[in-house]
Amino acid sequence: MFACVNIPDFPVAAIVRAEPLLREHAVAVLNGKPPQVRVFALNDKARLLGMEIGMTKLQAAIFEIPEEEGAVAKKIDPKKKSSSIELSKHPVKKQCKPTAAILRQRSPAQEESSHAALLDVAHAFTPRVEDTRPGRLLLDLAGLERLYGPEAAMARELASRVSTVGLECNIGVAANPDAAMHAACGFSGITVIPAGEETKRLGVLPINVLLDSFDIARGKPKTAVAAREREKLQVRMLDTLERWGVRDFRTLALLPEHALAARLGEAGALLQRLSQGTCVRTLALCEPCVHFEEALELESAVETLEPLSFLLNRLLEQLCARLEARALAVQELKLRLQLEPRAADEQAATLQEVAAAQNAVLLPDRREGNLYARTLRLPVAMRDPRVLLKLLRLDLAGHRPGAPVCKLWITAEQARPRSAQRGLFLPVTPETERLEVTLARITGVVGERRAGIAKLLDTHRSDAFQMERFVLQEEPGNRNRGLTLSDPPDVALVALRVFRPSHPICVQMAEGRPCKLAMLTPDAERNELEGKILWAAGPWHSSGDWWAEQSASKSNSEKSQVWDREEWDIALANDGDSSVVLYRIYRDTGTGQWFADASYD
């Protein structure tokens, strides 16, 4: 058996998927460049209003809801906050007039995302899927009975899965692919046609439903000329059948086969077999999609983070539903924001500065405005849209785009979800998703690269380390486990408390040794760095990276790494509170300047 999943009025469905509140309203999708903007697709409610495909924008605007009356426009305005969206939910139904429609511009990006989502659902159901056309797929159901039950149950399960990605579909199940496709295109809801009853059940369908399957059965035309020839042939055959009074499948199926072939040729015979539901062909299988991207084009640009987060939430829910259908998770999340072109031209310099300061990528595009990109690398694969939204929000709060956003894309780098559970007797560790949100919040408080783990660098330079992202260590360490009070711990060591940056100081020498110390610049927090030196040991001469100084291609950063200094350990008696503190001070032999480097504690 084969199943066909068909999304009726697919361009409209793609728009409605991004704006679910439009589901209850008449929606018309416009396409084309001004002044040739015409209605490209409609939903059933718009058809009931009298709208037709091919209408001009002006004609369609007659059916449109006036801005001041339409609560719908307010309801779906992305600038509004959640409370207004929720509150306006019920009054909208009352205010919706039967003569009102909503016009939207066609969005190829959203159609592409919707079709990819449909493909994900189909591939999660069965690996044998034919990508027939946008919004229409054919599935081979052979061997799935043990998993999902009989055909009707399979069709219900499939419809339920499609609805989870925000699409409403018609499903046809039949013994051959074309009959299934005719059922899905001709009937709404779920239609299961038992083998042998195709002619009887499909008989009522109008003849134009055949055109798509006829096109597929004939194969893809190799050249544009051949495609035009085929279109002419289809029109000619439809005209002929219309003149004969053949308007539905049943009439065409009952015509004598030889006489039909004599008049319409091989194409006529093929058309009749299709109408009888006896045409057999193999599916052209497609590979599962590995690119997970959701896009949203906005009617009006969004300026603040609050409404943008609602849109991000919608996209992330769709993305996570797709990933869940494929049993995958997110390892890396890329957010691209297209900024308003006008604002981009005016603020190009500012945006570049902001992007440079925030370590973000700004891709200037003269025609479509600037693209602002942020990448979120996750230490572990996760799929919770709420967590991902929090992380994106916190990231955007620290790295604002600087201009209104008119289009956004979210791309997910797929990964296998974590499957192993930690052991019951392992020490408690922070929950991974929660930890990520906590770390993002901490970064928002203390700044970038101020929270993480310290990785020591392979050098003798003092205070040489680099900050890295904190990642939970799943593997147990190699050290001795289960330390208790009875276990003798290692001997505790004297530690250093480093001054960052080192404090410039003034040191008085006597007999080649420092004897008195004072701060060069007054510092309220370091006022103890003054007094008589009771004890001093040194100097310990150390230098390094001097070889980089001699290099012809040295840069400023390399030059700053060069060190050459004489270190002293001192005991300083503070004049103020008569305390004695141990410090490490050093003299930069290059400049002769003294610095307080650290204290022993």
Place this chain on the structure above:
Amino acid sequence: MLPTATLRAQVESSLGEVLSSTLLLREKTAPLTISTGVVALDALTGGLPRGALSEITGTASSGRTGVMLAALAGTTRRDESCALVDASDSFDPTSAAAAGVDLDRLLWVRCSEGDRSSLHKNQRRTALGRLEQVLKVTDLLLQGGGFGMVVLDLGGIPVASARRVPLTSWFRFRRAVEPTATVLLVIEREPCAKTCASLVIRLQRTAVCARDAAPMTETEFHGWKVLKRAEPTIPPTNIVSHAALLRGMQLRAEVERSWTERKPMHSVGARFELRAAW
């Protein structure tokens, strides 16, 4: 007049849906403890209690940071994750690694005033001071949970600043950490958390061990003395990256407050030694 038991039963039944065990006194059980990393301190205090706030106080160069690193080393050795909220950005990873801290399990949060010129003007307006950063980060870490030890290092900031931390914050930290297995350890110059702390240890340096190269030996000054110790002139390990002239410190620890007894009847103390890594 109703008997007390009846009155209590009535109050409990009326508030039972809102608050369970309204008038019941919770039995205080002895908390689980972990090692401080110093045998003498463990013997003195019984270890650092989990689900409680502990304070290690002392002046500069009194060995607070050494004890903190020893405690962190013991916790990371048990494969537990730790967090260090560093108020003065003075943590030295090299010392920590030498003390046995697994740096991969230590989240180091460096709070500081920082260079605000690099921030966006909106961020600059909302940028927090150092102490506010410390409190906010600690709140986030304790609410997030899952850390074996959270250390607040206030040892580098003046006592006057540390005392500005409102008592309500310490109460909040104590309440946040109570139902968890986290040790909240505060390093500071003077005790600040008052009654919120379950354990307060005061450290004092009694002597400094220096190499023979030191010019002054057996010198007394304000109760501080340098001991002469015969040591090889060449350091035995290759981890030396600085003067390596200090050999160690002798310390005295005193318990000012403890979870084991409500009020110490007399001053109890212990002596131990911190050795240099070289």
